[in-house]
Amino acid sequence: MSEQDSTPVQWGGFAKPCMFSGLRGIEAGDDAEVVLGSGFSLVKPNPYILSARDMSSMTGREYTDGSGVSRYLVYKHDPPLPAKTYGEVNNIFHSGMMAFQVLKPIRTLGLLFFGDYTPTGGFSLQTIERRPPMEPGEWASRKTFDQELLKQLPATIEGVHKVMSGPSAEKRNAFTLLQLGLEHFHPLVAGLLWVTGLEAMFDSFGKEEFGKHLCSCLGENTRVFPDWHAERRDWTVGSIATHLYVLRNKLAHGADLRKAAVDPKFPVDLIEKRTLPGSSEEVPYALLLSEAACYLLCGVLQKEIV
Numbered sequence: 001m002s003e004q005d006s007t008p009v010q011w012g013g014f015a016k017p018c019m020f021s022g023l024r025g026i027e028a029g030d031d032a033e034v035v036l037g038s039g040f041s042l043v044k045p046n047p048y049i050l051s052a053r054d055m056s057s058m059t060g061r062e063y064t065d066g067s068g069v070s071r072y073l074v075y076k077h078d079p080p081l082p083a084k085t086y087g088e089v090n091n092i093f094h095s096g097m098m099a100f101q102v103l104k105p106i107r108t109l110g111l112l113f114f115g116d117y118t119p120t121g122g123f124s125l126q127t128i129e130r131r132p133p134m135e136p137g138e139w140a141s142r143k144t145f146d147q148e149l150l151k152q153l154p155a156t157i158e159g160v161h162k163v164m165s166g167p168s169a170e171k172r173n174a175f176t177l178l179q180l181g182l183e184h185f186h187p188l189v190a191g192l193l194w195v196t197g198l199e200a201m202f203d204s205f206g207k208e209e210f211g212k213h214l215c216s217c218l219g220e221n222t223r224v225f226p227d228w229h230a231e232r233r234d235w236t237v238g239s240i241a242t243h244l245y246v247l248r249n250k251l252a253h254g255a256d257l258r259k260a261a262v263d264p265k266f267p268v269d270l271i272e273k274r275t276l277p278g279s280s281e282e283v284p285y286a287l288l289l290s291e292a293a294c295y296l297l298c299g300v301l302q303k304e305i306v
Contacts, residue, residue, distance in 0.1 A: 017077040018117035019093040022069035022109030027146045037154040040096045042071040048123040052113040057128050069109055095161035098175050102301050105136030106145050134182035137291035143228040159305025174200045178297050191290025194297045195248040201300050211241035218299050224292045243268045247289050257286055
């Protein structure tokens with residue numbers, strides 16, 4: 001943990017502590033800045049944003065990608081007394097970032113820029129935090145984060161921040177596991193993290209209890225893949241709940257996924273090739289279940305922050 005995590009942020013004059021990161025696949029209209037409330041806004045790449053790029057701490061690809069994102073999520077903190085620490089500002093920013101992901105997972109740049117912003121448009125970089133870019137699954141990637149979804153963001157940001165600053169470690173862990181799954185490069189490991197996030201919310205034990213909690217929360221006949229496109233896979237929560245937990249068990253114990261097909265009580269062929277609607281690529285059922293776990297966790301977390 002860096003020294004900045006616990007050191008109060010210093011500022012002079014009218015400078016505001018500012019943190020921002022690039023987002024992809026955002027449709028926010030033509031305005032240069034869209035205010036979201038609670039100190040957050042969506043800003044098109046501009047000189048003060050791009051001035052934060054640093055060739056000594058970024059790769060050439062990262063430097064170029066910085067100017068190609070559709071929007072930057074920007075948080076400007078009005079200095080209170082006493083001053084907030086870097087860690088506190090960072091936690092608030094991540095609440096805003098995860099509000100997007102809960103509504104509809106999106107791609108992120110990964111790099112977080114922190115410094116001081118002045119009303120005249122200047123920006124003084126203090127540090128760049130490097131995190132893995134968040135990468136949604138194929139189903140989420142087919143839809144942009146449009147203005148209908150943007151309307152839900154202000155309330156969602158407040159709801160996520162309330163949970164993340166609240167007393168329940170399990171609920172905070174569920175949001176963190178959603179983020180870690182989106183940041184992980186291996187889809188099956190990501191799926192395991194997302195199912196673990198569901199377990200954190202349910203405090204369940206075993207396949208049947210997990211399935212009952214999931215169906216009770218989201219509805220047994222609810223579609224697994226959100227209705228973001230003209231067509232979708234007609235899997236329901238009830239039809240895959242136990243399959244999801246079987247996959248979780250095999251992954252958590254390092255077992256051969258092929259053994260799930262001969263399970264005496266809950267047989268499921270995790271290796272069987274299946275496709276998403278509109279896709280010609282066949283992939284193992286385990287991969288589709290892993291992606292589905294992301295959307296199920298998002299659905300459960302949405303209910304938590306209403």
